[in-house]
Amino acid sequence: MDADIITIGDEILIGQIVDTNSAWMAQRLNDEGINIRQITSISDQPEHISGTLYESASKVAVVLVTGGLGPTKDDRTKKAVCSFFETHLIENLTVLDHIRQILSPRGIPINSLNRDQALVPETATILHNKLGTAPGLWFNHKGTIFVFMPGVPFEMKYLMDHEVIPRLRKLFNTPTIIHRTILTYGLGESTLAEKIEYWEDNLPGSISLAYLPSPQSVRLRLTARGENKNFLLKSLDQKIQELQEIIPSYIFGYDDETMAGNIGSILCDRGMTLAVAESCTGGYLAHIITLNPGSSKYFKGGIIAYSNEVKINILGVESNCISDRGAVSKEVVESMAEGVRGIMNTDYGIATSGIAGPDGGTTDKPVGTVWIAIAGPDHTISGVYSFANNRERNIIRSSQTALNMLRLELLKK
Amino acid sequence: MDADIITIGDEILIGQIVDTNSAWMAQRLNDEGINIRQITSISDQPEHISGTLYESASKVAVVLVTGGLGPTKDDRTKKAVCSFFETHLIENLTVLDHIRQILSPRGIPINSLNRDQALVPETATILHNKLGTAPGLWFNHKGTIFVFMPGVPFEMKYLMDHEVIPRLRKLFNTPTIIHRTILTYGLGESTLAEKIEYWEDNLPGSISLAYLPSPQSVRLRLTARGENKNFLLKSLDQKIQELQEIIPSYIFGYDDETMAGNIGSILCDRGMTLAVAESCTGGYLAHIITLNPGSSKYFKGGIIAYSNEVKINILGVESNCISDRGAVSKEVVESMAEGVRGIMNTDYGIATSGIAGPDGGTTDKPVGTVWIAIAGPDHTISGVYSFANNRERNIIRSSQTALNMLRLELLKK
Incomplete structure (x- = not known):
């Protein structure tokens, strides 16, 4: 109707x-x-x-x-x-x-x-x-x-x-409509569409699919319509299960969940803690973590190391590491992650260092270049990303990518 | 049209x-x-x-x-x-x-x-x-x-x-329309309306006024319509000048300016620097400061002191100050502001400590209670605020109020 x-x-x-x-x-x-x-x-x-x-x-x-x-x-x-x-x-x-x-x-x-x-x-x-x-x-x-x-x-x-x-x-005697939203991160809209094309083409007539992209994620919304609620729920569950097998690590949650919230639940369950050391993300990463009620259970705090002085004096990054490699480098970001993990005495430390723009870009490291590191109980990992030209979007995408790296690291256990 | x-x-x-x-x-x-x-x-x-x-x-x-x-x-x-x-x-x-x-x-x-x-x-x-x-x-x-x-x-x-x-x-040959937006902070919509009633009643027919309230500010948008651009510009300037005399300290900027951006310009002009120590705002205050391109010129960094451990070990707050007064208190927030000013070696330090909600409220300190302090070269000031029941809005309003306190402090010089 x-x-x-x-x-x-x-x-x-x-x-x-x-x-x-x-x-x-x-x-x-x-x-x-x-x-x-x-x-x-x-x-x-x-x-x-x-x-x-x-x-x-x-x-x-x-x-x-x-x-x-x-x-x-x-x-x-x-x-x-x-x-x-x-x-x-x-x-x-x-x-x-x-x-x-x-x-x-x-x-x-x-x-x-x-x-x-x-x-x-x-x-x-x-x-x-x-x-x-x-x-x-x-x-x-x-x-x-x-x-x-x-x-x-x-x-x-x-x-x-x-x-x-x-x-x-x-x-009115209205039909049943059930929505499920699958939250993915790490694939662009069109790459994702290609990866799940066969699955999408084989959706039953009672289920329709919509792509909802944003800087935080690409959400896939499934809508099931029909008379029999149990049957619809079962079909949805089955299709979601199939999708989990096709893109297992790209799915970070469902419906109203958030990446930060889900990471929080995992850390809570394991009794583990987190701290952040932010350069280019300037506090935004801590903000999306602390937006979740109850985050004080697993989030101890962070250092916003905007100046090199703070990176050196508080996080313990070696000053010649910065002068040799530059503040936006694998060595510095790993040292920041390990540093904040050490001084805040947490299980995990996340660090970001990059060029958010609009100034500060070079030929080697253009605006949008961001290094992210995760220091954990066993080892430290890091990666470099090339985001876009917009300061605010770079901050958002760097923070979301950092959380996603931590999520993948937590899933390994 | x-x-x-x-x-x-x-x-x-x-x-x-x-x-x-x-x-x-x-x-x-x-x-x-x-x-x-x-x-x-x-x-x-x-x-x-x-x-x-x-x-x-x-x-x-x-x-x-x-x-x-x-x-x-x-x-x-x-x-x-x-x-x-x-x-x-x-x-x-x-x-x-x-x-x-x-x-x-x-x-x-x-x-x-x-x-x-x-x-x-x-x-x-x-x-x-x-x-x-x-x-x-x-x-x-x-x-x-x-x-x-x-x-x-x-x-x-x-x-x-x-x-x-x-x-x-x-x-299209549309008539000349000129907008000027006056950004105010510190007065609610109806109190502001009362304060400027006489001014509003005496706006010329070519200028109309709209109130645009948000958690960040109450914006007053003036719209001038007519044929003669110079005349419209002159009338707008005159009315804005009148308004500046009625509510001088409540106006923090115009049009697309932001409070954080304007504070940044003042600090830059004076060659002064800033650091933040955030508990309840959890990184959001640093985020709105670092959203501004060029903020690295005056913003050295911050400590997100979500756990008391971080307040004590990194910011140097006395542990019996926390146990005696509680983390949400005048003494603790002033100590946080002075602490971050000291360790980051800046001219100003801002600190926030409050109960963002939804949990953690008590009869004495209900959800929405927030202490804010500004430590400067001469002295430290602080204040307590009662915001609302919504976590995200409390975070936004606390951060904006903290910036406004710093702005008023800078204006004194």
């Missing part, structure tokens, strides 16, 4: 706010087996509203609308709504009472703008908005369901969870 | 990603005096694509499309585009050459999927995408401009800034 999402209001069209409501609603509806055909953001001009409602009604079974119901501007939306549904506004005493109950403890006297919020289209079913003054409106109009909700995210979410989703469930 | 934005791809419709591109584009186009009529997110089904393009063409002068141009199989956009514009794909050797240049330094051999990216609609003007393999496409079709860009944010932004906006400027 298909649905459309429409957001009304200027804030999104002038780029003042990012529309996070639609993604949230889309995900919730997908979980219910309802497919989103289109998301549309429009202004609150009456002709634009009615034109968009009319268009959606001809294409989908459910139309969900947010915005345009606040206390200051709702006049235009409500009038457009009334004219579209060929009805008129009446005062709803339950809503008025609720508005009074919300405002009086805050010591706010009810004014004419608040009073107007109790005016609702006569043919609408009122959805009680426990968290705000604007009620939700539900119409069953010529075979299409229309739902209007306020644009305030927590009010919309409350109405979706408590009023809209339960009603949609009752009304 | 009106424009539509269309995003193609399933990621947004299933709610897997939030559409941040559209808000960014809307803002940029608004800056050019182009009004966004509608933002539409659709799937990559050919009929849906052509139907949406057709609909937009009848309503606006410019249609900007993102997404659906990646190298893998899930992209059916190009075929739909060819059929809509009644053209066909041809191989573009400039694009092919560029793809080779992008992939070869990374050691990635060109495969058939990459090769396909050099296939472009014959009637399109190719927009060179310096940062990626998928070029932008520009059509002037029956009086409407259509632009197709990849959905990867930094590639889209590059194309918008370097190819699309300059062409739109040449093509």
